[in-house]
Amino acid sequence: MPTLKINGQEITVESGLTVIQAADRLGVRIPRYCYHPGLSIEGNCRICTVEIEKMPKLTTACTTPAADGMVVWTDSPPVDKARKGVLEFLLLSHPLDCPVCDAAGECDLQNYYMAYGAYQSRFAESKLKKRKVVDIGPTVLLDNERCILCTRCVRFTNEVSRSGELGLLNRGVETEIGLFPGKKLDNLYSGCVVDICPVGALTDKDFRFQVRPWYLKSTPSVCPHCSRGCNIVVDWQTERPHHGGGKRVFRLRPRHNQDVNRWWMCDIGRYGYHFVDSAHRLREPLMASEEEPEEGEKAPMIPTNWERALGKAADLLAAKPALVVSGEASNEELWAFRKLVGEEAHALYYLPPPEPPDHLLFTGERSPNRKGAELMGYQIVLGKGAETAIREAAGEAGALLVVGSAFSDSLQRAGSSIPIVVISPLWKEGRARVVLPSAVWVEKDGTFTNLDGRVQRFRKALQPLGTARPGLAIASSLAEKMGRSPISAEAGHAFASLAAEVPAFSGMTLEAIGDGGWPAKL
Amino acid sequence: MKPVPHEPPRDHMFLNMGPSHPAMHGIIQIHLELDGETIVGSQVEIGYLHRGFEKTCENRTYTQVIPYTDRLNYVSPLINEVGFCLAVEKLFGLNVTRRCQYIRVLMSEISRITDHLTCIGASAMELGAVSAFLYLIKARETLYDLIEEVSGARVMPNYIRVGGLKSDLPEGFEERTRLAMGEVRSVLDETHRLLTRNRIFVDRLSGLGVISAEDAVSHGFTGPCLRSTGIGYDVRQAEPYLVYDRLDFDVPVGETGDNYDRYLVRMEEMKQSLRIIEQCLAQMPQGPYQVDLDGREMTPSEVIEGMKAKPPLQPIRQARIRLSPDLEGTEKRSVQDVVADDKTVVFPPKEDTYGNIEGLMQHFKLVMYGHGIRPPRGEVYQAVEGGNGELGFYLVSDGTDLPYRLRCRGPCFHLMSGLSTMIEGETVADVVPTFGSINMIGGELDR
Numbered sequence: 001m002p003t004l005k006i007n008g009q010e011i012t013v014e015s016g017l018t019v020i021q022a023a024d025r026l027g028v029r030i031p032r033y034c035y036h037p038g039l040s041i042e043g044n045c046r047i048c049t050v051e052i053e054k055m056p057k058l059t060t061a062c063t064t065p066a067a068d069g070m071v072v073w074t075d076s077p078p079v080d081k082a083r084k085g086v087l088e089f090l091l092l093s094h095p096l097d098c099p100v101c102d103a104a105g106e107c108d109l110q111n112y113y114m115a116y117g118a119y120q121s122r123f124a125e126s127k128l129k130k131r132k133v134v135d136i137g138p139t140v141l142l143d144n145e146r147c148i149l150c151t152r153c154v155r156f157t158n159e160v161s162r163s164g165e166l167g168l169l170n171r172g173v174e175t176e177i178g179l180f181p182g183k184k185l186d187n188l189y190s191g192c193v194v195d196i197c198p199v200g201a202l203t204d205k206d207f208r209f210q211v212r213p214w215y216l217k218s219t220p221s222v223c224p225h226c227s228r229g230c231n232i233v234v235d236w237q238t239e240r241p242h243h244g245g246g247k248r249v250f251r252l253r254p255r256h257n258q259d260v261n262r263w264w265m266c267d268i269g270r271y272g273y274h275f276v277d278s279a280h281r282l283r284e285p286l287m288a289s290e291e292e293p294e295e296g297e298k299a300p301m302i303p304t305n306w307e308r309a310l311g312k313a314a315d316l317l318a319a320k321p322a323l324v325v326s327g328e329a330s331n332e333e334l335w336a337f338r339k340l341v342g343e344e345a346h347a348l349y350y351l352p353p354p355e356p357p358d359h360l361l362f363t364g365e366r367s368p369n370r371k372g373a374e375l376m377g378y379q380i381v382l383g384k385g386a387e388t389a390i391r392e393a394a395g396e397a398g399a400l401l402v403v404g405s406a407f408s409d410s411l412q413r414a415g416s417s418i419p420i421v422v423i424s425p426l427w428k429e430g431r432a433r434v435v436l437p438s439a440v441w442v443e444k445d446g447t448f449t450n451l452d453g454r455v456q457r458f459r460k461a462l463q464p465l466g467t468a469r470p471g472l473a474i475a476s477s478l479a480e481k482m483g484r485s486p487i488s489a490e491a492g493h494a495f496a497s498l499a500a501e502v503p504a505f506s507g508m509t510l511e512a513i514g515d516g517g518w519p520a521k522l
Numbered sequence: 523m524k525p526v527p528h529e530p531p532r533d534h535m536f537l538n539m540g541p542s543h544p545a546m547h548g549i550i551q552i553h554l555e556l557d558g559e560t561i562v563g564s565q566v567e568i569g570y571l572h573r574g575f576e577k578t579c580e581n582r583t584y585t586q587v588i589p590y591t592d593r594l595n596y597v598s599p600l601i602n603e604v605g606f607c608l609a610v611e612k613l614f615g616l617n618v619t620r621r622c623q624y625i626r627v628l629m630s631e632i633s634r635i636t637d638h639l640t641c642i643g644a645s646a647m648e649l650g651a652v653s654a655f656l657y658l659i660k661a662r663e664t665l666y667d668l669i670e671e672v673s674g675a676r677v678m679p680n681y682i683r684v685g686g687l688k689s690d691l692p693e694g695f696e697e698r699t700r701l702a703m704g705e706v707r708s709v710l711d712e713t714h715r716l717l718t719r720n721r722i723f724v725d726r727l728s729g730l731g732v733i734s735a736e737d738a739v740s741h742g743f744t745g746p747c748l749r750s751t752g753i754g755y756d757v758r759q760a761e762p763y764l765v766y767d768r769l770d771f772d773v774p775v776g777e778t779g780d781n782y783d784r785y786l787v788r789m790e791e792m793k794q795s796l797r798i799i800e801q802c803l804a805q806m807p808q809g810p811y812q813v814d815l816d817g818r819e820m821t822p823s824e825v826i827e828g829m830k831a832k833p834p835l836q837p838i839r840q841a842r843i844r845l846s847p848d849l850e851g852t853e854k855r856s857v858q859d860v861v862a863d864d865k866t867v868v869f870p871p872k873e874d875t876y877g878n879i880e881g882l883m884q885h886f887k888l889v890m891y892g893h894g895i896r897p898p899r900g901e902v903y904q905a906v907e908g909g910n911g912e913l914g915f916y917l918v919s920d921g922t923d924l925p926y927r928l929r930c931r932g933p934c935f936h937l938m939s940g941l942s943t944m945i946e947g948e949t950v951a952d953v954v955p956t957f958g959s960i961n962m963i964g965g966e967l968d969r
Contacts (some may be wrong), residue, residue: 094879098886103891113880114887118865121878214891 003125004070013066020048020061023074030074031083031496033090033198033371034150035062038263040159045090045150047112050074074305080116087117093128093173095145102207105214108444130176137185139166139267140194140202144176147201153193160264162359163187177201188358191270195253196263206271207251209242211237219461220255220328220515222448223269224328224436224441227365228300229450230254230261231365231517234442234461248462249276249442257516260454266362267294275426275440276462282427282437283466285309292434301435310474313434314481316419319398326350327404329471330446331372331455332494335502336487337403338376346393349373350404352384363451368441372449375504391518394418398431402432403471444470445491447513453520456503457513528903534562538951541569541570545648545954552941552953559949564942568935571964579928583894584610584684587925592678594932595966597640598909599632600626601740602671602683602966608763609904609915610684613897616867623764623858624806628699629681630764630906631795632669633800635706636662637787637909637961638746645785645958646717649726654716659707664702671695683761684895685868686861690854696803710792718789727781731944731956734779741943742936745911746787747960751779757907760842771799784959809861867895910961932966 001010006023013022018041023030033045043063050061053071058078073079089108098104130144154166154177165185169178179185185193194204216235223230233253238241244250252273254265276279286301287309323341325334326349338347349370357364374380394400398418405424422432425440443464447457463500464470469477476489488494492510499505508518540551549570575594581588591606592599604626605628611618620628643658666676671692673679681688717723733743735751748755756773758766774790776783839844854871861868865884874881887893897919903916911933917925944956 091879096882098879098882104886105893107883110883110887110893113883114866117880118882118884121874121880123878212890214893228770315815357864 002066002068004066004068004072006072006074007074016068019050019052019064019066019070019072022066023061023072028074030061031108031116032062033108034152034264035318036155036196037197038160039152039155039253042151042155045148046086046114047083047090049079049086051076051079060272075182081114081255081512083112083116084119084267087113088119088122089480090148091117092123093130093145094148095127095132097143097146097200099462101146101200102203102209102213103197104144105212107200108198128173130174133290134178136179137190139190139205139206139271140185141205142177143201143203146199147177148199149175149177150198151177152196152198153202155433156166156189156193156196157185157187160192160205160360161187161189163189166193173252188268188362189264189360191267192254192264202512204251210247211240211250212243212339215240215243215459219442221442221458221461222368223252223265223272224368224448224458225269225359225366226266227363227367227451228261228361228519229368229448229456230265230361231257231456231515232265232269234273236442236461237437239464241269249297250275255515259519260450260456260517261361264361266358266360268362273442276442277465279427280426280428281424281440281465282435283468285434285437285467286435287312288433292339301429306436306469306477309434309436310477310481313421313436316399316421316433317401317478318482320345321399321400321401321421322346322348322393322397323403324348324393325373325378325403326367328368328441328448329373329403330441330444330458330491331369331449331500331505332378332446332491333403333471333475334369334373334376334378335498336472336479336494337401339487340377340475340479340482340484341401342484346397347376347378348381348389348393349378350390351382365451368448368450370408371451371453372447372455373454375449375502403438423471436474437464437466438474439464439468439470443468444472445510446470447491447495447510454517455469455508455513455520456517457510457515530782532556534881539950539953541567546693547955548962548967550938550964550967552957554950554953556950559951561948561950561953562943564945566938566941568938569968571968573969575969576928576930578596579925581924583923584897584925585888585895588679588682588684589680592680592968593965594930594969595637595909595913595934595963596677596844597963598630598637599679600629600633600678600681601906601908601913603680604630604764604904605904605908605913606915607682607684608687608906609902609917610895611862612902612904613900613917613919614685614864614867616685616862616864618686618862619859620765622862624802625687625691625860626682627764627766627769628799628802628806629669629672629679631798632665634795634907634909636665638792639665639706641909641958641961642713642717642785642788645955648725648954648958649723651717651720651723654713655721655921656708656715657712661706664705668699668702670699673832682866683861685864686857690860691781691855693892699799699803703799706792710789714789718786724782726952726955727785728961729778729780730781730948730952731781731784732779733940733944737940737943738779739939743911743940744933744936745908746784746791747937747940748911750776750783750787752777757905757912761905763904763906765802767806768805769798771798771801781959836855839959892923896923905931908933908966910937910963910966913966930969932969934960934962934967938962938967 001014006026006028009026011026020030031047031361033047034042041062043060048061049058051058051073132143132145134142135141152395153305157166158164163334165179165183167180169176194202215237219234221232221234223232233255235251236249237249252270256263285305287304289300290301321341322345352366400420402422405426419433422435423438425438445460447455449455472494473489476487479487495510499508535556537554540546541549551567553565554561588603591602594602621691639658639662641653647655669679670676673681735753737749738751752775754773754775771794774787776787852872854873857871870881870884875885899921901918904914905912916929920926945953
């Protein structure tokens with residue numbers, strides 16, 4: 001357990017850590033390009049040089065193991081001078097791309113130049129030309145001129161995604177990042193190389209030129225695309241609707257959580273947000289026409305207002321309803337809908353057919369809250385088996401309340417003749433008497449329980465599209481109309497009631513869960 | 523402000539002057555309580571031009587605030603810019619170059635003259651002297667031409683920057699300034715001949731709108747209105763900023779605090795401003811460059827070679843280099859002289875922005891939201907002598923790129939609080955010259 005001093009502050013760390021890791025523990029920020037806590041240490045960028053007393057020369061903080069009695073200075077005059085020199089070399093052949101570069105605003109060359117560089121350019125020669133806009137895979141583009149050869153992406157593909165597509169090609173000043181022959185950067189984690197690229201060399205095709213990053217606002221959230229529940233950040237903006245064709249959510253980024261996803265997330269989750277602003281989003285309630293449809297025809301769906309739609313739904317659900325939930329229903333919503341239909345009613349949780357999991361994060365279970373449904377006493381129904389289960393549930397019930405959009409096919413095939421009320425953010429077509437538009441996960445507050453039973457909180461970033469309402473608010477209104485015991489429309493209150501009733505959640509509050517999540521109870 | 527009595531005598535009449543009245547330049551309403559034609563009470567209703575300046579600035583970067591300050595006292599916008607930029611520089615503890623300081627003083631004094639010209643011209647016109655108004659506005663126009671030449675805009679220049687200026691002065695500016703000064707001086711002489719001893723003009727001003735020195739101080743008067751009462755308070759001498767302590771000028775004071783004294787104080791202040799401008803032009807450092815007869819910068823070796831030549835080619839020492847018309851005075855060799863040496867505050871010269879990655883990144887870091895100029899945490903108050911008096915900026919920084927709080931002390935606000943005292947006991951017709959001599963500017967009053 002070495003004890004060392006960094007900028008006069010003393011810290012004791014476990015042996016094996018390097019100086020930069022010890023400094024991070026202390027909150028002393030040492031600049032870095034090639035060092036990444038999730039990757040092996042390479043020590044090639046030289047920006048993290050620090051002064052260590054009794055060492056003959058400046059040394060890199062990322063490769064030097066912390067040793068007992070070390071005295072480290074991270075911003076002494078020799079260190080400043082060395083950093084200026086490193087930056088000057090890194091910027092020698094850097095193109096004047098900031099105006100067209102996606103990374104401007106999030107670029108460590110810019111940040112460190114202002115913080116540590118701020119020297120006057122002395123470069124009078126002509127810049128080296130390299131390949132630009134290289135298509136290296138379905139999701140990522142490479143610009144070799146912007147690259148500073150930190151090799152974070154190479155190490156990522158070797159160590160984390162274990163697909164090994166990228167490597168360093170050529171020699172000397174002509175060294176560049178490239179693909180191995182016959183390979184494409186095409187793996188489930190390819191988007192992560194854009195996150196870890198400290199400059200603008202790797203850009204995301206999905207995000208490219210959509211919006212300048214400094215217009216984006218960020219909200220901590222949880223990925224809803226599989227039962228892992230990777231911690232993410234939702235980057236969104238609404239003040240400039242002329243950017244990105246009116247999109248509101250522009251990208252999802254992983255948020256570091258050592259216990260769940262560390263620094264990574266998969267491409268399924270990363271690019272799976274487009275449904276948020278999709279044209280299929282339902283913006284106002286629909287009601288089936290009262291007129292008798294022709295033989296073999298479905299009754300046409302007519303837009304209506306919330307008051308009428310809720311009234312109609314409450315009438316239909318008065319007759320011994322059964323409940324089928326799927327998709328991104330939060331713990332609070334699962335609990336609220338269960339309350340709404342009554343404890344004795346059939347409550348099913350539909351899960352799409354599982355896909356094969358991979359070595360890192362993706363679980364194959366395409367639902368963020370299966371564990372939560374289990375804890376809440378739902379019967380889990382899977383894939384094709386769902387048809388039978390839904391038919392059985394519907395057979396005994398007087399009405400069917402369907403929450404979520406994942407199983408409209410099963411619903412069709414179940415072919416029950418009882419009235420169906422659907423609460424869903426998306427709607428194409430299907431057999432239902434009332435369809436109520438609900439908010440998607442970035443438009444509401446709540447929690448998911450991941451496959452290990454960890455309860456994680458996601459926060460509201462956007463207002464629901466159109467007149468859509470969060471599922472909890474709909475449950476609350478329906479409870480009022482149906483004369484059931486009141487359900488709070490506010491996630492914090494609903495969670496408190498849930499925690500009081502369901503033993504697996506006892507002792508938790510939304511505030512205490514915070515952005516780190518509440519570990520599973522054993 | 524005297525409140526209107528709840529139940530006034532029955533023979534009193536109430537009259538609304540404004541908010542839209544031909545003789546009220548600016549949108550303001552005065553409720554007058556009249557006994558015959560004599561004013562026995564009044565209430566001033568302000569706020570018609572409230573734009574939320576201070577709150578807006580909390581959501582703008584420091585650089586973005588500068589054009590908003592133009593809209594405070596829009597007749598002397600450069601003084602507002604100087605005041606704001608000095609406040610931000612005080613937070614940084616940043617010193618600007620000597621040449622920049624002189625240019626700022628010079629532009630401030632040009633603005634002060636345009637302010638006073640407008641005030642006197644408008645007052646004269648409202649009293650029927652339309653030709654004096656036209657002469658004064660013509661003189662103002664020559665000054666606007668100078669401002670346009672420097673900044674590109676006549677009224678909303680947006681020329682001063684935190685840590686310096688947008689650009690250096692253009693070529694031949696000095697010469698044209700001297701010409702303009704001559705023109706302003708002759709217009710002032712003519713105005714004196716037209717107005718100062720004009721019986722009608724003097725009768726409408728003299729002995730009216732009187733405020734005592736004591737009242738003026740208790741209302742927070744500053745500027746010409748305070749000085750007309752005999753108190754010689756001027757921020758430029760009381761708390762010298764920039765290079766005012768190196769300049770020789772007098773602060774004229776009146777005796778009675780009436781409209782006529784305010785007129786005379788303003789006329790004399792313009793003369794003093796002309797003196798300051800001439801001193802600035804004479805004292806301003808011209809730059810350390812060796813340039814040849816074409817205004818091209820010469821290297822030291824070229825200078826030596828030129829001296830050896832027969833006949834010797836004498837370089838023009840200490841002259842400005844020739845400016846590129848494309849870069850409008852923002853090129854490196856000239857802009858270096860008018861901006862501070864701090865890359866985290868001032869924008870790079872345009873050749874650097876467009877010519878090398880370091881300059882481009884510096885530019886981006888200074889303009890991107892969430893990056894920008896970031897003064898250290900702290901709070902400062904910085905006052906400058908505006909056209910109407912002490913213009914103060916109280917600025918709180920929380921270390922981000924947006925001001926945490928910006929409070930603006932506009933002199934007009936305090937002057938307007940004294941209007942009721944000044945017009946009480948006078949006739950309705952006297953409101954016009956008294957209001958005119960206060961020189962209310964809505965942009966600064968209502969913010």
